[in-house]
Amino acid sequence: xPAGPSTDEKSTLANPPRIEPAxxxxxxxxxxxxxxxxxKSGDFSPDRSTQERGLRLILEQPNRGRxxxxxxxxxxxxxVNLLFTISTAMGGFVILMEDVVVHPxxxxxxxxxxxxxxxxxFAKLKSFKRVTLLTxxxxxxxxxxxxKHGFEYSNMIPMRKIVE
Numbered sequence: 184x185p186a187g188p189s190t191d192e193k194s195t196l197a198n199p200p201r202i203e204p205a206x207x208x209x210x211x212x213x214x215x216x217x218x219x220x221x222x223k224s225g226d227f228s229p230d231r232s233t234q235e236r237g238l239r240l241i242l243e244q245p246n247r248g249r250x251x252x253x254x255x256x257x258x259x260x261x262x263v264n265l266l267f268t269i270s271t272a273m274g275g276f277v278i279l280m281e282d283v284v285v286h287p288x289x290x291x292x293x294x295x296x297x298x299x300x301x302x303x304x305f306a307k308l309k310s311f312k313r314v315t316l317l318t319x320x321x322x323x324x325x326x327x328x329x330x331k332h333g334f335e336y337s338n339m340i341p342m343r344k345i346v347e
Contacts (some may be wrong), residue, residue: 205250212259220284232293263283273312280316
């Protein structure tokens, strides 16, 4: 006789994850996810107060962008950060997508794809012209994930100067 669903599978079926806009009350969980992401990055150092300050700037002014979370009734275990700007090349509003992260315990279950699909549907619904992202150069896994979801390499390269 085949085995039935595991306890985790039953919990997921009874409490399916959903994507919704983040609120200011979600700030501690969001900062935790971003800190985990930055801990693996060569460019950024995790700092809770800095991450909370940046997230708060988005959450308090929805015209700047959106943060969407992946949650069930118990916790947030994924997020994506969208920043809105205008492109003269595209002649309209565009999105810079950052901080696409799913908690390590929940990876490989299609949740990253759920987040990306949500962003792309949001962009279409709101008539954004383009979604641009930066992913870690050293992470072939991340690059392959985004390529699989229709993103392409650009001839543009990121350059930056930190202003202090």
